Amino acid sequence: MSMLAQPVLVLNRLWQAIHVTTARRAFVLVYSGHAQIVDNSTGTYQTHDFLSWHHLSANYSGDDVVQTVTFRIRIPKIILLLIYDRIPKREVKLTRQNIYERDKNTCQYCGHKFDRTQLNLDHVIPREQGGKMTWENIVCSCIPCNTRKANRTPEQAGMRLIRKPERPKWRPTLQATFTKTRDESWAHFVDIAYWNVELGD
Ligand SMILES: [Zn+2]
Numbered sequence: 650m651s652m653l654a655q656p657v658l659v660l661n662r663l664w665q666a667i668h669v670t671t672a673r674r675a676f677v678l679v680y681s682g683h684a685q686i687v688d689n690s691t692g693t694y695q696t697h698d699f700l701s702w703h704h705l706s707a708n709y710s711g712d713d714v715v716q717t718v719t720f721r722i723r724i725p726k727i728i729l730l731l732i733y734d735r736i737p738k739r740e741v742k743l744t745r746q747n748i749y750e751r752d753k754n755t756c757q758y759c760g761h762k763f764d765r766t767q768l769n770l771d772h773v774i775p776r777e778q779g780g781k782m783t784w785e786n787i788v789c790s791c792i793p794c795n796t797r798k799a800n801r802t803p804e805q806a807g808m809r810l811i812r813k814p815e816r817p818k819w820r821p822t823l824q825a826t827f828t829k830t831r832d833e834s835w836a837h838f839v840d841i842a843y844w845n846v847e848l849g850d
Contacts, residue, residue: 652715658727658835660687666838672715672724679728687727689834696729726834741784741817745770748787751817757788758798760811767791773814775800784816 653673661667670678676699678684685696688705697705706714706723713724741747748770755762757771771790774780777800788810790798798806 652713652724655713655724656832657725658832658838659684660727660729660838662730662732664729664838666835667730670728675725675728676715676722678730679725683732684728684730686725687729688725689727689837726832727838743782743784743787747817748784749789751784751814752789755789755811756791756794757810757812757814758790758794758803758808761791763791769795771795771798773810774802778802785814788814 653671653676655672656669657672657675658666659668659670659675675684675686679686679702680699682698685698686702688695688697688702702725703722706721709723711723715722715724749765749768753762754765754768756768768789768791771788771794772780772782773786773788780786794808798808803810
């Protein structure tokens with residue numbers, strides 16, 4: 650992974666974790682004055698603008714740096730946005746990953762849990778009958794159940810959903826991103842975000 654693709658935690662002005670971005674994007678935000686770098690390597694939280702971070706990087710010996718012939722700068726782990734006050738309201742996107750998370754990798758017909766590779770996405774009301782790609786009409790289904798149901802509604806196939814599919818009230822992408830790519834230095838902010846993140850619409 651390129652150094653510039655390293656994950657960087659983004660805090661809003663209230664020091665709440667809201668997002669994970671790349672080092673490349675973080676540098677753009679800091680360089681343009683829209684964000685500052687948060688460093689807690691000394692045990693306290695200090696913020697740096699681009700210049701002060703650049704100066705600090707001169708004496709840094711780690712290898713998480715961007716290095717050119719004339720230039721050396723350390724990759725930040727956390728940045729603090731100076732431009733937004735609020736956690737942006739974001740809809741849970743209808744993605745394969747989010748549907749699997751909502752349904753907990755469980756076939757919504759037989760109720761068994763599967764590896765993700767063993768699950769399909771099923772249109773409850775088939776496309777041929779006007780079923781749409783929506784939270785209310787897409788569920789996880791194992792391959793045997795999917796095959797049995799074929800292009801029929803559950804009623805037509807004599808099958809029942811274990812749960813009525815709905816738009817999730819939580820924000821799975823945010824949590825998933827935080828837990829998958831978290832750096833040790835993020836722990837303080839991510840743990841707070843876990844408990845404080847706004848639920849519901
Ligand atoms: Zn099944």
